[in-house]
Amino acid sequence: MLALARSGVEEGVWLRAERQYGGRGRQGRAWASPAGNLYTSTLVRLRASDPQAATLALVTAVALEEVVRAYLPPRHSRERGNPASSFSVSAERQRDPRVRGEDGTGDQLQLKWPNDLLLDGAKLSGILLEGAGDAVVIGIGVNLAHHPTDLDRLATSLAAHGITPDPADFLDTLVAAFALWLARWRGEGLAPIRARWLDRAHAPGTALTARLPDGSATDGLFVGLDNDGALILRLADGMTRVIHAADVFLI
Known part of the structure; x- marks a missing residue:
């Protein structure tokens, strides 16, 4: 194709x-x-x-x-x-x-x-x-x-x-x-x-691990998608992180 x-x-x-x-x-x-x-x-x-x-x-x-x-x-x-x-x-x-x-x-x-x-x-x-x-x-x-x-x-x-x-x-x-x-x-x-x-999608609050392109990993709770379709995670400290590229796994 x-x-x-x-x-x-x-x-x-x-x-x-x-x-x-x-x-x-x-x-x-x-x-x-x-x-x-x-x-x-x-x-x-x-x-x-x-x-x-x-x-x-x-x-x-x-x-x-x-x-x-x-x-x-x-x-x-x-x-x-x-x-x-x-x-x-x-x-x-x-x-x-x-x-x-x-x-x-x-x-x-x-x-x-x-x-x-x-x-x-x-x-x-x-x-x-x-x-x-x-x-x-x-x-x-x-x-x-x-x-x-x-x-x-x-x-x-x-x-x-x-x-x-x-x-x-x-x-x-x-x-x-x-x-x-x-x-x-x-x-x-x-x-x-x-x-x-x-x-x-799975419910808000679902625990996820995001494996980033640089090899690092981020754990957080699923919040949703931003207006451009990127993933939003809530981290353990209460902050949110927007992720544009990652492999994501349910915890």
Whole structure:
């Protein structure tokens, strides 16, 4: 997708791989990519009036959370906060227990800064942004059928919760959700995206560790996001710290 971005391909193109042999996570980490999961990327051509490019991670996260929640049992659908966008899975698929997870699993679906989606506290997906001229390439990986067991954090998959989406079908729904949230990002600014992200994140007061790019670590309690989407932590001395880049872990 980076090559296509540099060649001038238009915004809105999506690529999906059945599997990857050189998958990468944040900070260049290798990422296992067996068949059955979702590996996809798209690009956004930046405009002068767009919010900060880095906040596309929040746009992607809220769209992805919305799609995953559509596959979970109905009792996990939340009505508080901003109204859901207009996409939905079909009625036939909603009645299919293989899609909706009628065994009652998947109790906790939460966003974690900067770009993770957690299911029952374990990493379900990740998002990676890369620049290419006036474009931002957005890479998305979702553990549908498999999940790694050798990470420095817990990971899970939808299959581990009794839900088995087809990757192509899942992507079709994600494309629609992402288009709606991208349009809001452009038309209304970051505020509604930030509000939705906070509504779907872990609760204020959650204890977090932020591992910073310089190798240091900061512990604190989750306060929220600033107006630019940066993480705000309350430290032990009562002061707050704004963090723009870090790996973040629940304590």
